Structures are given as structure tokens and as C-alpha cells.
Amino acid sequence: MVCMSGFKSGFVAIVGRPNVGKSTLLNAVVGEKIAIVSTKPQTTRSRITGIKTTADAQLIFMDTPGMMRPRSALNRHMVQIVHEAYQHVDVILLVTEGKGADQIEAQIEKDNLLLEHLKEAHTPVFLVINKVDLIDKRQILPMIEAYQARYLFAEYVPLSALKRVNVDELVQTTIKYLPEGPRYFPTDQLTDQPERFLIAELIREQIFTRTEQEVPYQTAVFVEQLEDTENRLLRVEATIFVERDSQKGILIGKHGSRLKQIGQLARQEIERRLHTRVYLGLWVKVRRDWSENEQLIRDMGYV
Numbered sequence: 001m002v003c004m005s006g007f008k009s010g011f012v013a014i015v016g017r018p019n020v021g022k023s024t025l026l027n028a029v030v031g032e033k034i035a036i037v038s039t040k041p042q043t044t045r046s047r048i049t050g051i052k053t054t055a056d057a058q059l060i061f062m063d064t065p066g067m068m069r070p071r072s073a074l075n076r077h078m079v080q081i082v083h084e085a086y087q088h089v090d091v092i093l094l095v096t097e098g099k100g101a102d103q104i105e106a107q108i109e110k111d112n113l114l115l116e117h118l119k120e121a122h123t124p125v126f127l128v129i130n131k132v133d134l135i136d137k138r139q140i141l142p143m144i145e146a147y148q149a150r151y152l153f154a155e156y157v158p159l160s161a162l163k164r165v166n167v168d169e170l171v172q173t174t175i176k177y178l179p180e181g182p183r184y185f186p187t188d189q190l191t192d193q194p195e196r197f198l199i200a201e202l203i204r205e206q207i208f209t210r211t212e213q214e215v216p217y218q219t220a221v222f223v224e225q226l227e228d229t230e231n232r233l234l235r236v237e238a239t240i241f242v243e244r245d246s247q248k249g250i251l252i253g254k255h256g257s258r259l260k261q262i263g264q265l266a267r268q269e270i271e272r273r274l275h276t277r278v279y280l281g282l283w284v285k286v287r288r289d290w291s292e293n294e295q296l297i298r299d300m301g302y303v
């Protein structure tokens with residue numbers, strides 16, 4: 001985790017009906033190579049689908065649970081999960097397609113379920129009008145007005161994901177809504193296990209805030225196990241590596257009190273981010289010179 005003053009980071013959900021161009025938009029924003037295509041079946045927790053890093057910000061795109069499901073599958077419990085997910089991202093991008101005046105009302109009807117959900121969110125929502133390459137530009141304003149009558153969006157962004165028109169403007173506008181925060185992921189290298197990486201960083205973040213200066217810089221966190229279990233419980237086992245016995249003592253604290261506190265706060269943060277209940281097992285090990293141990297660093301995703 002790299003903390004720089006003025007740097008912003010946050011979590012962005014892309015939602016919308018099938019075929020409006022969500023995947024194309026994600027690829028246009030983060031680039032084909034680093035848009036993470038998950039082949040895993042969708043679960044009830046959120047997954048990271050892509051990461052965009054600029055000079056002054058990092059956007060972490062999340063695939064929030066339940067979003068692609070038809071209404072019939074949205075039972076009460078699912079609706080609850082969706083609402084939780086909406087609360088805990090920093091920006092929601094509602095993607096829809098540009099349409100001619102005669103088709104706008106019919107399309108708003110189709111988006112209505114999502115619009116109803118969004119009313120519950122206390123998170124800024126942008127209306128992203130995609131595929132504007134297919135319509136007459138004069139149709140954009142009436143479309144914005146028709147949507148505005150149903151829902152007051154924070155921003156209205158017409159673009160073409162396919163032709164890459166106005167995509168960078170969307171990124172810049174999104175950054176305005178992000179809080180100051182760390183660069184969770186390295187700029188160029190991208191791990192194929194972003195959730196593991198994020199969890200390790202969230203644990204490190206708590207170590208930073210709970211211990212004296214000298215300890216954190218010589219600390220590495222390695223998520224050894226990450227497993228979805230029944231009842232929306234994500235099981236995480238992680239090891240904190242330090243270089244000296246004295247650091248281990250500081251981290252663990254009296255009767256384990258500091259480690260317990262770090263674990264609790266990190267768990268809450270992971271739950272908030274991945275929208276699921278978490279069991280977090282934390283271990284502290286002394287591994288001398290870990291920072292010079294290439295294989296370990298590689299395993300942890302730093303290289």
C-alpha cells in the first residue's frame with residue numbers, strides 16, 4: 001500500500017441491463033489486458049473486475065452481487081445484499097444505451113428496477129449513456145431530461161465505449177467523487193488475484209494505524225487461504241511476517257490484544273468492501289530478511 005497525500009482511491013460499481021455495454025466500457029477504461037475476466041460463477045459477494053490507476057488516483061471496479069439477475073431471482077435477501085453493496089462503493093455507474101425520442105420511455109421502464117434500487121443508495125450515481133455513436137447527438141439532451149425526471153443523478157455522461165469517445169472524461173469525473181486514499185495496487189503489475197491482494201492491503205492498513213512507525217515498514221502480509229463457504233462466509237487465513245521477535249511482540253500486544261484489534265478492524269473493512277461476512281484468522285511469524293526473499297515477495301504479489 002502506498003500512501004501519498006492528495007492521492008485518491010475508491011470503489012466503483014458498474015451496473016446496467018445486459019447488452020448495454022458494461023464489459024466494453026470496463027475494457028475501454030482499464031484496457032483489455034487488465035480487465036479481469038472472472039470465469040467463476042457469480043456469488044453473493046462482490047468481486048474486483050478491473051483496476052485503473054492514473055497519476056493521482058486509483059479506481060477499483062467491482063462487480064456487485066445480484067445485479068445481472070432477473071427480477072424473479074431477487075428475493076428479499078438478495079435485495080438486501082444488493083443494497084449493502086450499493087452503500088459501500090464510492091460511485092455507481094448506471095449504464096444505459098442511447099435511444100431515439102420514441103424509444104426513451106420504453107427503455108426507462110426497463111431500467112426501472114435498477115432505478116428503484118438506487119433510490120435507497122446514499123452513493124453518487126452517474127447515468128452513463130453509452131453507444132452515442134449510434135444516435136443523433138440532438139437526442140442526448142431529451143434523454144437526459146427524461147431520466148432526470150425519474151432520478152436525480154450526480155452526473156450524466158454520454159459516451160461510446162466501443163469508439164472510446166468521452167471515456168477518459170468519465171474517469172476524470174469519477175475521480176472527483178473519490179475520497180483521498182492509498183494506492184492499494186501497484187501501478188503496472190497486476191496480480192491475477194486482486195482480492196487476495198486487497199485483503200492483504202486492508203490488513204496492512206490496520207497494522208499501520210495500530211502500531212509504531214518502525215513496525216509496519218518491515219511487515220508483509222500473505223493471504224494463505226481465501227475460501228467462500230456456506231452462508232456467505234468468506235474464510236481468510238493470513239500471516240503477518242515481521243523481521244524481529246521484538247516486532248512480533250509489539251504486533252501481538254499484551255495477551256494478544258493488539259493483534260485482536262487489528263484483526264477485528266481489518267475484518268470489518270474486508271466485509272465492507274467485499275459485501276460478505278468474513279472469518280479472519282491472523283498469524284504472526286518472524287521471517288528474517290523477508291524483504292530480501294525474492295520468492296516470498298513474488299508469492300505475495302509484489303512483483
Ligand code: GDP
Nearest residue numbers: 018019020021022023024130131160161162163
Ligand atoms: P454488457 O452485457 O452490458 O456487458 O454489454 P457488452 O459490453 O457485452 O456489449 C454488448 C454489445 O454492445 C456488444 O456487441 C458491444 O460491441 C456493443 N457495444 C458496446 N458499447 C458500444 C458502443 O459504444 N457503441 C456501439 N455501437 N456498440 C457498443
Ligand code: MG
Nearest residue numbers: 019022023024
Ligand atoms: Mg458483460
